[in-house]
Amino acid sequence: MSDESCIVERLDSIAELSEADRKLLSELERDAQVYPAGAILRSVDQFNAPLYTLRSGWACSIRLLPDGRRQILEIFRGSQIMGLNEVGLEQAQTELVALTEIEACPFPQKALLQVLAQSASLASLLFMTIARDNAVLQERIMNIGKKNGVERLAHFLLELKSRIGCDTNEIDVPFNQTVIGDALGMTSVHVSRSLAQLRKLGLLDTSGKVFRILDPAALADFGSFCPKYLSIRSDQAVSTAQWNVFRPGPTTQKVPA
Amino acid sequence: MSDESCIVERLDSIAELSEADRKLLSELERDAQVYPAGAILRSVDQFNAPLYTLRSGWACSIRLLPDGRRQILEIFRGSQIMGLNEVGLEQAQTELVALTEIEACPFPQKALLQVLAQSASLASLLFMTIARDNAVLQERIMNIGKKNGVERLAHFLLELKSRIGCDTNEIDVPFNQTVIGDALGMTSVHVSRSLAQLRKLGLLDTSGKVFRILDPAALADFGSFCPKYLSIRSDQAVSTAQWNVFRPGPTTQKVPA
DNA sequence: CGCCATCTTGAGGTCTATCAATTTCAGTGG
DNA sequence: CCACTGAAATTGATAGACCTCAAGATGGCG
Numbered sequence: 200m201s202d203e204s205c206i207v208e209r210l211d212s213i214a215e216l217s218e219a220d221r222k223l224l225s226e227l228e229r230d231a232q233v234y235p236a237g238a239i240l241r242s243v244d245q246f247n248a249p250l251y252t253l254r255s256g257w258a259c260s261i262r263l264l265p266d267g268r269r270q271i272l273e274i275f276r277g278s279q280i281m282g283l284n285e286v287g288l289e290q291a292q293t294e295l296v297a298l299t300e301i302e303a304c305p306f307p308q309k310a311l312l313q314v315l316a317q318s319a320s321l322a323s324l325l326f327m328t329i330a331r332d333n334a335v336l337q338e339r340i341m342n343i344g345k346k347n348g349v350e351r352l353a354h355f356l357l358e359l360k361s362r363i364g365c366d367t368n369e370i371d372v373p374f375n376q377t378v379i380g381d382a383l384g385m386t387s388v389h390v391s392r393s394l395a396q397l398r399k400l401g402l403l404d405t406s407g408k409v410f411r412i413l414d415p416a417a418l419a420d421f422g423s424f425c426p427k428y429l430s431i432r433s434d435q436a437v438s439t440a441q442w443n444v445f446r447p448g449p450t451t452q453k454v455p456a
Numbered sequence: 457m458s459d460e461s462c463i464v465e466r467l468d469s470i471a472e473l474s475e476a477d478r479k480l481l482s483e484l485e486r487d488a489q490v491y492p493a494g495a496i497l498r499s500v501d502q503f504n505a506p507l508y509t510l511r512s513g514w515a516c517s518i519r520l521l522p523d524g525r526r527q528i529l530e531i532f533r534g535s536q537i538m539g540l541n542e543v544g545l546e547q548a549q550t551e552l553v554a555l556t557e558i559e560a561c562p563f564p565q566k567a568l569l570q571v572l573a574q575s576a577s578l579a580s581l582l583f584m585t586i587a588r589d590n591a592v593l594q595e596r597i598m599n600i601g602k603k604n605g606v607e608r609l610a611h612f613l614l615e616l617k618s619r620i621g622c623d624t625n626e627i628d629v630p631f632n633q634t635v636i637g638d639a640l641g642m643t644s645v646h647v648s649r650s651l652a653q654l655r656k657l658g659l660l661d662t663s664g665k666v667f668r669i670l671d672p673a674a675l676a677d678f679g680s681f682c683p684k685y686l687s688i689r690s691d692q693a694v695s696t697a698q699w700n701v702f703r704p705g706p707t708t709q710k711v712p713a
Numbered sequence: 714c715g716c717c718a719t720c721t722t723g724a725g726g727t728c729t730a731t732c733a734a735t736t737t738c739a740g741t742g743g
Numbered sequence: 744c745c746a747c748t749g750a751a752a753t754t755g756a757t758a759g760a761c762c763t764c765a766a767g768a769t770g771g772c773g
Contacts, residue, residue: 262594264680268602272594284591287584287688292591308692315580319573322583326572327544329586334541334549336593337519337529343601344641345525347728375751384601389729391753407738423521431544435565604760632719646761648721664770 205278250282256301271382353422462535507539513558528639610679
C-alpha cells in the first residue's frame with residue numbers, strides 16, 4: 200500500500216487535500232491487483248458491481264447489442280475511477296475490459312458513498328469529476344453524431360494526446376484499429392482509410408503503434424477539437440481544510456448495507 | 457414560492473428526505489421564471505453559467521460545430537436539473553434552449569456546491585442523479601454509434617415514453633422532426649422516412665404531434681431498448697435522517713466566492 | 714381562403730459497411 | 744539468419760445507409 204496513490208495525486212492537483220481526505224481516498228486504492236490484457240473486470244448486468252481505481256495501463260467500458268455490435272463508451276487511463284456512473288443503477292450497463300495489462304484497485308460502491316458522506320470537499324471534487332466525465336461523453340456524442348470518419352479520428356487522437364498529458368506529439372497507441380473503430384462508431388477498415396487520409400493531408404505520421412501528430416493546430420482545426428471540456432476548474436474546488444471541521448469522526452457504521 | 461417543488465418531489469420519491477434537506481433543495485427552486493419557446497437560457501462559452509431546475513415544459517442542450525452542424529445532447533423535462541455537468545468546467549460547453557414555453561428556476565453553481573457540502577444525503581442523491589445522466593448519455597452513444605436510423609428512432613421514442621412516465625402508449629411529442637434528427641445524429645428527412653418505416657412495420661401510428669406506440673414490446677425488441685439505465689436504485693440512497701446528524705447547521709459562509 | 718411551417722416523397726450523390734484478397738510486421742522456431 | 748505463422752493493417756470492389764437538393768403535400772392558424 201503506497202501512501203501517495205494515483206487518485207489522491209490527481210485530485211490533490213486540482214484542490215489541495217487535507218490529510219484526512221488523503222487518507223479517505225487512499226482507502227479506495229488499497230488493494231491493487233494485476234489483470235492481463237483482455238481481462239473482463241466486470242460483465243454486464245452484474246449487481247452491485249465494484250468500482251475500480253486504475254493505477255496503470257489502459258482499460259475501457261463496452262456495451263454490446265444482442266447481435267454482437269460493440270460500442271466502446273469510455274477509454275480509461277491511469278488515475279481514473281472506473282464505474283462511477285454505475286453507482287446509482289441496479290445493474291451494470293457496461294462491461295469493463297482491460298485493453299493492456301493493468302493494475303487496478305477494486306472497491307465497493309458503498310465505499311464511495313461513504314467518502315461522499317464523510318468529506319464535503321471530496322464530495323464536491325468527485326461530483327466535479329463525474330460532471331467532467333459527463334462533458335467528455337457529450338463531446339463524444341457530438342463527435343459521433345455529426346462528424347465524418349476523418350474528423351472523428353482527428354478529434355480522437357487529440358483527446359488521447361491531451362489525456363496522456365505530455366508535451367510530445369508522439370502518441371503510443373496501445374490498442375488496434377478495431378478498438379478505435381468501436382469507440383468512434385466505425386469499422387476498422389474505415390479507420391484504416393481515414394488514417395491514410397490524415398497521412399495524405401500531412402497531419403499525421405504513423406509507424407507501428409506510434410502516432411506522430413505533425414501539425415497539432417491544423418489537426419485541431421480539422422477535427423474541431425478544443426480541450427476545454429477536459430479540464431476541471433480548480434477555482435471551483437473548495438480547499439479542504441476549512442471543510443473538514445464540519446465532518447467530525449468516522450461515520451462508517453451508519454451506512455446501510 | 458411553493459413548498460412542494462419538483463426536484464424535491466422527485467428526489468423524495470427515491471429516498472425519503474428530511475425536513476432540512478427539503479428546505480435546502482427548495483432553495484434551488486425559489487425564483488421560477490417563464491421562458492418562451494426558443495429562448496436561449498445559456499449560450500456556449502458562458503463563464504460561471506447558472507444551473508436551472510425545470511418545472512414545466514421541454515428544453516434541451518445543444519452543441520454546435522463551426523460550420524453550423526447541430527447536435528442535441530440532452531432533452532430535459534420537468535423536475536430535472538439542467539447544467540449539472542457544467543459544474544466542474546470553466547465555460548459552458550453547450551447551449552441551453554427552451555423547446556416549448558418553460559418554467560425554470562436559475563440558481564448559481566455555488567448553491568449546488570453548498571448543498572453538496574451541507575447535506576451528505578443530498579450529496580449522495582445528487583451524485584446518483586448525475587451518474588444516471590451519465591448512463592443515459594452512454595446509452596445515447598450506443599444508439600448513435602451502432603444503430604441505423606429506424607432503430608435509433610424506436611429507442612428514442614421508448615425512452616421518451618419512459619420518461620414521461622404515464623402508462624399510455626400515446627406520446628405527445630412537442631417538437632418537430634428536425635429536433636429529433638439533431639438529437640439522433642440524422643437529418644429531418646431521414647427521420648421522416650424512418651418514421652414511415654416504423655409505421656409500415658405496424659409498430660407506430662402518428663397523427664400530428666401525437667405518436668401512438670402500437671406494440672411496445674416489439675418496438676423495444678426492435679430498438680434494443682431496455683429501461684434499466686433510466687431508474688435510480690432507491691436502496692442505495694441513504695435515508696436522510698441518520699445522516700443529518702453529521703451535518704450540523706448552515707455552513708454557507710464558509711463557501712468561497 | 715391563404716399563409717407558413719412542417720412533413721413527405723423523389724432522384725442523385727456521398728459516406729460508410731461489407732466481403733475478400735493482399736501486404737506488413739512482430740514473434741517464433743528451425 | 745531465415746522461413747513460418749498469425750494478427751493486424753491496407754487495398755479494392757460492391758452494396759447499402761444516409762445526405763442533399765428540390766418539389767409537392769399537409770395541416771394549423773389568422
